[in-house]
Amino acid sequence: MNLMFVHDVRSETYNEETFARSYGYKIWEERYLPVFNKINVCFRNKDTNVDLNGISDKSSGPKVFFDKRIGMFKGPDVFFSRRIKNILRENIRNNDAVIVRLDSFLGLQTISECRKINKPYMIELVGCAWDSFWNHGFLGKILAPYLFLKTKIEVKRAPFVVYVTREFLQKRYPTKGISTNISNVKISKQKESDLNGRIEKISRLGNKIILGTAANVDVKYKGQKFVIEALGRLKKQGYTQFEYQILGPGDQRYLLDMARKFGVENQIKLLGSYPHEKVFEWMRNELDVYIQPSLQEGLPRAVIEAMSLGVPCIGSDVAGIPELLDKKWVFSRKKDKANEISKLLKKISKEELKVQAIRNFKTAEEYDYNFLLDKRFKILEKYKDFIRREK
Numbered sequence: 536m537n538l539m540f541v542h543d544v545r546s547e548t549y550n551e552e553t554f555a556r557s558y559g560y561k562i563w564e565e566r567y568l569p570v571f572n573k574i575n576v577c578f579r580n581k582d583t584n585v586d587l588n589g590i591s592d593k594s595s596g597p598k599v600f601f602d603k604r605i606g607m608f609k610g611p612d613v614f615f616s617r618r619i620k621n622i623l624r625e626n627i628r629n630n631d632a633v634i635v636r637l638d639s640f641l642g643l644q645t646i647s648e649c650r651k652i653n654k655p656y657m658i659e660l661v662g663c664a665w666d667s668f669w670n671h672g673f674l675g676k677i678l679a680p681y682l683f684l685k686t687k688i689e690v691k692r693a694p695f696v697v698y699v700t701r702e703f704l705q706k707r708y709p710t711k712g713i714s715t716n717i718s719n720v721k722i723s724k725q726k727e728s729d730l731n732g733r734i735e736k737i738s739r740l741g742n743k744i745i746l747g748t749a750a751n752v753d754v755k756y757k758g759q760k761f762v763i764e765a766l767g768r769l770k771k772q773g774y775t776q777f778e779y780q781i782l783g784p785g786d787q788r789y790l791l792d793m794a795r796k797f798g799v800e801n802q803i804k805l806l807g808s809y810p811h812e813k814v815f816e817w818m819r820n821e822l823d824v825y826i827q828p829s830l831q832e833g834l835p836r837a838v839i840e841a842m843s844l845g846v847p848c849i850g851s852d853v854a855g856i857p858e859l860l861d862k863k864w865v866f867s868r869k870k871d872k873a874n875e876i877s878k879l880l881k882k883i884s885k886e887e888l889k890v891q892a893i894r895n896f897k898t899a900e901e902y903d904y905n906f907l908l909d910k911r912f913k914i915l916e917k918y919k920d921f922i923r924r925e926k
Contacts, residue, residue: 536570536571536572536631536632536919536922537571537572537573537574537575537629537630537631537632538567538571538573538574538575538630538631538632538633538634539574539575539576539577539626539627539629539630539632539633539634539645540567540574540575540576540577540634540636541576541577541623541633541634541635541636541639541641541642541645542577542578542635542636542639542641542642543578543579543610543639543640543641543642544556544557544558544578544579544639545578545579545580545581545607546558546578546579546580546581546594546601547580547581547582547583547585547587547591548580548581548582548583548601548603549582549583549584549585549586549587549588550586551595552587552588552593552595553576553578553580553593553594553595553601553603554587554590554591554592554593554594554595555578555591555592555594556591556592556784556808557592557811557836558578558592558594559592559593559594559810559811560592560593560594560595560596560599561721562594562721563594563596563598563599564596565908566908566911567634567915568598568599569912570912570915570916570919571632571915572598573598573599573600574598574599574600575600575601575602575626575629575630576594576599576600576601576602577601577602577605577622577623577626577641577645578601578605578641579605579606579607579608579641580601580602580603580605580606580607581606581607582603589810590807590808590810591784591808591810592810592811602622602626604622605619605622605641610640610678611640611678612640613640613641613643613644614640614643614644619641619644620644620648623641623644623645623648624648627645627648627649627652627654628652631922632655632656632657632918632919632922633645633649633654633655633656633657634656634657634658634659635656635657635658635659636658636659636661637658637659637660637661637662637664637686637689637690638660638661638662638663638664638667638668638682638686642658643682643685643686643689646658646689646693653925655694655695655918655921655922655925656693656694656695657693657694657695657696657697657914657915657918658689658690658693658695658696658697659696659697659699660686660690660696660697660698660699660704660708660833661699661719661833661834662704662831662832662833662854663683663703663704663707663708663831663833663854664679664682664683664685664686665679665680665682665683665707666756666830666831666832666853666854667679667756667831668682668683669831670755670756670830670831671755671756672755686708687707687708690708690709690710691708691709691710691711692710692711692712693710693712694712694713694918694921695712695713695714695914695917695918695921696710696712696713696714697714697715697716697717697911697914698714698715698716698717699716699717699718699719699833699834699855700716700833700834700854700855700858701716701855701858702855702858703834703854703855703858704833704854704855713914713917715910715913715914717907717910717911717914718834718836718839718902718907719834719836720834720836720839720840720902720904720907721836721904722839722840722843722899722902722903722904723904724903724905725843725896725899725900725903729819729843729844729845729896730845730892730893730896732819732845733844733845733846733892733896734845734889734892734893736823737823737885737888737889737892738885740823740885740888742776743776743777743778744776744777744778744823744824744880744883745777745778745779745780745821745822745823745824746762746777746778746779746780746822746823746824746825746826746880747779747780747781747782747817747818747821747822747824747825747826748762748779748780748781748782748783748825748826748827748828748837749782749783749814749817749818749837750782750783750827750829750837751783751784751785752781752783752784752785752786752787752789752790752805753785753786753787753789754785755789756829756830756831757783757828757829757830758827758828758829758830758851758868758872759779759781759790759793759828760789760790760793761828761872761873761876762779762826762828762873762876763779763790763793763794763797763799763803764793764797764872764873765872765873765874765876765877765880766779766797766799766802766803767796767797767798767799767873768797768873768874768877769877769880769881770797770798770799770802774880774881775802777802777880778802778803778804779799779802779803779804780804780806780817780821780822781803781804781805781806782806782807782808782809782814782817783806783807783808784807784808787805790803790805791803791805814837814840815840815844818840818841818844818846819844819846822841822846823846823847823888824846824847824848824849824883824888825837825838825841825846825847825848825849826848826849826850826876827848827849827850827851827856828849828850828851828872828876829850829851829853829856830851830853830868831853831854832851832853832854832855832856833854833855834854834855834856834858834859835850835855835856838850838856838859838860839859839899839902841895842859842895842896842898842899843895843896843899843902844896845892845893845895845896846892846895847864847887847888847891847892847895848860848864848891848895849864849865849866849876849879849880850864850865850866851865851866851867851868851872852865852866852867852868853868859898860895861891861894864879864891866878866879
C-alpha cells in the first residue's frame with residue numbers, strides 16, 4: 536500500500552537529494568515505511584545550488600519520492616491554483632492512503648480533493664490554525680477566522696486524527712473519527728548520565744547563564760524578540776549575565792535589528808541551522824536554560840527534547856506547552872511578555888535549576904519514542920484496514 540504525505544513545509548533539492556528541516560529520512564524509515572510500501576511526498580519545494588549536507592535534514596531516500604512540481608507558493612494561492620490542484624488529484628489517485636499534516640494550506644486543499652472522490656484520509660494535527668495565522672501579520676488576521684473554522688470542520692469529520700497534544704488541540708478541534716495523541720518528538724531511551732551531567736553542570740554554574748531557543752528565526756510568532764527585549768530591560772537593571780543563543784534557519788536581519796534596538800548585540804548569538812542530531816549536542820553541552828517564547832505551537836518538540844536531557848525550560852502558555860512545564864516556569868502571552876520573561880530570569884537559582892532538571896527529565900519519560908512508535912503503528916494499521924473495507 537502506497538502513501539501520499541502532505542504538508543506546507545519548505546524543502547530544497549540539491550543534486551537530486553531533497554532536504555527539509557525536521558523531516559530527516561529516519562522519520563519515513565521508522566514511522567511510516569514499516570507500514571507502507573512507498574511514500575510520495577508533497578511539500579513546498581525549490582532547487583538550490585547550496586550543498587545542504589550537514590546544514591539541513593536530508594529527507595529523500597529509498598522508497599521516498601518528492602513531487603517537485605508543487606514548487607514554492609504563497610499559502611492561500613493553493614486554493615486558486617489549477618496547476619497545484621491537478622498535481623494533488625493525480626497523487627491522490629495514484630496512492631492508496633493519504634496523510635495530511637495540519638495546519639497547512641496544501642493539507643486543507645488535499646482534504647477537499649479527497650472528499651470529492653470519497654478517498655479516506657488521516658489528519659496529523661500539529662498546530663492551531665487560529666494561533667498560527669492570527670500572530671502572522673495583517674493578512675494572517677484576515678485569514679485566521681476562515682482557516683480556524685475550515686480546520687475545525689475538516690478535523691471533526693475526518694475518519695482518523697492524530698493529535699500531538701494530550702488536551703489542547705483535542706478541545707479546540709474535536710473529531711468524530713478515530714483518534715489518538717502522539718507527539719512528533721523522537722527521544723530514544725533516556726540516560727541517567729545526562730541527568731547526572733546536568734546536575735553537575737548546574738553545580739558549576741558561574742556568572743554566565745546561557746539561554747537558547749531552536750526555531751525559525753524569520754517567523755515572528757516564534758517569539759525570540761520577546762527574550763531579546765527582556766535582556767534589554769534586564770541590562771538596564773544591571774543584569775548582564777545572560778547570553779541568548781538562537782538556533783534555526785531563516786533571515787536573521789529582524790532579530791539582529793531587535794538586538795541593536797535593545798542594546799544587547801553582544802549577548803545574542805545567531806547560530807544558523809543545525810541538522811537534528813547536532814541540536815541535542817547543543818542542548819546538552821551549551822544551554823543552561825531552554826526557552827520557548829512562542830505565540831503559536833502544537834506540542835513543541837524542542838521543549839521535550841531539552842527536557843529529556845534534564846535542561847530547565849521556560850515557555851509561554853500557548854497550546855501544549857503548559858502540559859509539559861512546571862507552571863512556575865510558564866509565562867502568559869497575554870501580558871507584557873518581555874516583562875514576564877524578565878521576572879522569571881531574575882528568579883533563576885542553582886537550587887531551582889536542579890529541581891527543574893529532575894522534574895523535566897522525569898516528565899520526558901512519558902514521551903519514550905518506542906512507546907509512541909507502537910501507538911502510531913496501531914492507528915496506521917486501523918487506517919489501512921479502513922481503506923481495505925472502503926474499496
